[in-house]
Amino acid sequence: MSQKSRTLFRLLQIKILVLSRKYPAFLYIIKWLFISIIIGITAGTASAGFLESLAWATHFREAHIWLIAFLPLAGLAVGMLYYYFGKDVEAGNNLLIETIHEPVRKTIPFKMAPFVYLGTVITHLFGGSAGREGTALQMAGAISDQFTKLLKLNEQDRKVLIISAIAAGFGSVFGTPLAGAVFGLEVFLVGKIRYTGIFPAFASAILADQVTRMWNVHHTSYLIGFIPETNVISFVYSVIAGIAFGICAAMFSRMMRYGGSFFKSKIVYPPLRPFVGGFIIAAAVFAMGTTRYIGLGIPVIEEAFGKQLPLYDFVLKMLFTVVTLSAGFKGGEVTPLFFIGATLGSALSIFIPLPYGLLAGMGFVAVFAGATNTPLACTLMGIELFGVECGVYVAIACIVSYLFSGNNSIYTKQKIGEAKNSRFGNLINKNFEDL
Numbered sequence: 540m541s542q543k544s545r546t547l548f549r550l551l552q553i554k555i556l557v558l559s560r561k562y563p564a565f566l567y568i569i570k571w572l573f574i575s576i577i578i579g580i581t582a583g584t585a586s587a588g589f590l591e592s593l594a595w596a597t598h599f600r601e602a603h604i605w606l607i608a609f610l611p612l613a614g615l616a617v618g619m620l621y622y623y624f625g626k627d628v629e630a631g632n633n634l635l636i637e638t639i640h641e642p643v644r645k646t647i648p649f650k651m652a653p654f655v656y657l658g659t660v661i662t663h664l665f666g667g668s669a670g671r672e673g674t675a676l677q678m679a680g681a682i683s684d685q686f687t688k689l690l691k692l693n694e695q696d697r698k699v700l701i702i703s704a705i706a707a708g709f710g711s712v713f714g715t716p717l718a719g720a721v722f723g724l725e726v727f728l729v730g731k732i733r734y735t736g737i738f739p740a741f742a743s744a745i746l747a748d749q750v751t752r753m754w755n756v757h758h759t760s761y762l763i764g765f766i767p768e769t770n771v772i773s774f775v776y777s778v779i780a781g782i783a784f785g786i787c788a789a790m791f792s793r794m795m796r797y798g799g800s801f802f803k804s805k806i807v808y809p810p811l812r813p814f815v816g817g818f819i820i821a822a823a824v825f826a827m828g829t830t831r832y833i834g835l836g837i838p839v840i841e842e843a844f845g846k847q848l849p850l851y852d853f854v855l856k857m858l859f860t861v862v863t864l865s866a867g868f869k870g871g872e873v874t875p876l877f878f879i880g881a882t883l884g885s886a887l888s889i890f891i892p893l894p895y896g897l898l899a900g901m902g903f904v905a906v907f908a909g910a911t912n913t914p915l916a917c918t919l920m921g922i923e924l925f926g927v928e929c930g931v932y933v934a935i936a937c938i939v940s941y942l943f944s945g946n947n948s949i950y951t952k953q954k955i956g957e958a959k960n961s962r963f964g965n966l967i968n969k970n971f972e973d974l
Contacts (some may be wrong), residue, residue, distance in 0.1 A: 567738075571703075571742065574700065578746070579742070580746070580747075582743070582747040583711045583746065585656075585675070585679060586711035586751050589675060589678065599664065607825070613667075614866065617867065618811070618812060619810040621658070628677075631869075632676055632950055638684070646684050647680060647684040649682070655673070655674045661869075662869055666834070667817070667820060668834065668836075668860045670871030670872055670873045672709060672872075673871030673873070674871060675708040679707050679708030680704045680708065683700055683701070684704070699740075702724060703736060703739040703742075706721075706723030711750070711751040712751075714758030715923040716741075718917070720741040722916035723740045724740050727953060728955075729957070730912075759840075761844055761900065761903070761925060763900045766897055774935065777893075780893070780905075781901075782943050783887060784936055784940040785939060785942065786944075787883055791860075794857065798866075802815070816866020831852075836874070843885040844881070844885075848885040872949045876906050879902075880904065881899040883906065885902070897929060900924075903921070904917040904921040904933055904937055905936035905937045905940040910948065912948050913941075914937040918930070
């Protein structure tokens with residue numbers, strides 16, 4: 540390095556030092572912008588590849604229905620993969636949340652990313668009922684955590700890194716970066732948001748979403764045909780709908796927990812659990828003669844926005860999803876929750892005089908809000924997906940659903956930062972425990 544170069548480098552160091560003293564946030568922004576770019580590129584690219592793989596698996600399965608007959612064997616393969624090689628990453632999303640609470644834990648094994656990717660694609664290819672958010676979050680978390688040692692991050696920085704990875708995975712897989720950012724900040728601690736990671740979470744989610752779109756991956760669009768003006772009556776109707784969505788969310792969370800306990804208590808050898816679960820799902824599909832309740836169920840979700848659906852749609856999707864995931868297949872719960880909420884909302888228009896499209900949109904995000912205890916993220920998601928015009932309706936539905944879902948969650952490692960002020964919600968929780 541020449542004398543002139545050394546002088547310029549030294550002047551740059553002095554300038555940065557002066558700026559950091561005058562503006563303490565300067566170095567923080569530079570540091571986390573750099574890390575967020577890494578997270579955004581890796582998580583966005585992983586989500587893009589995963590979404591394309593999932594689309595291929597869905598189309599191939601629908602064109603070759605006979606594949607569903609091999610769902611038990613596919614389940615056995617996934618079960619054996621995790622039992623013999625992936626016990627340390629089997630906890631999935633709960634491992635990410637646990638790492639945020641205890642950042643002293645060892646680095647999340649990188650194998651979590653390819654394992655959950657492979658397990659989820661197999662689940663969808665052969666006809667399981669599962670989602671995609673769990674896979675996107677786990678891939679983003681596992682990949683991002685590999686940079687912890689490389690960048691020499693301390694415990695608090697590592698916590699922010701995992702939060703940002705969750706935000707990036709969620710925002711990129713659904714095309715909702717604002718909701719993804721708040722979800723990452725909101726999901727691990729019920730009732731509180733940690734603002735220490737607010738810039739990295741938003742930067743990572745926005746960048747990851749842009750990277751996914753740069754790969755020319757498109758997200759599903761939903762249209763609510765008519766949104767009435769808000770008034771006292773519509774407010775009351777929204778609260779009533781929110782109560783129904785909250786009870787539904789609590790029911791789903793409890794069924795997931797009981798389903799997992801049932802399979803574990805009845806089948807000692809873990810790989811046999813998805814084998815049996817796969818047999819139940821495949822038998823049900825062929826007996827009913829429809830693939831309506833397996834996979835992501837995007838066509839049915841779109842249908843819920845266009846017409847009034849029967850009440851049994853959400854019940855059947857719930858049963859198919861609980862059996863699939865409780866048995867040990869891989870994927871997420873969120874897209875099935877979208878299906879359950881949208882179809883329930885559409886069906887509620889039989890009793891609640893609001894447009895079925897609007898109720899479908901409210902249910903889409905509100906059941907998810909109640910099952911994950913993330914009302915703010917879900918409200919933002921509703922606005923990003925359906926437009927700001929429905930903001931009041933989805934906010935009411937999400938908040939009421941959150942309160943009425945009680946102390947239930949699909950994420951068992953969530954901790955309570957501040958208890959819900961909902962006696963009825965806690966009563967629902969107690970009644971479920973007594974069953």
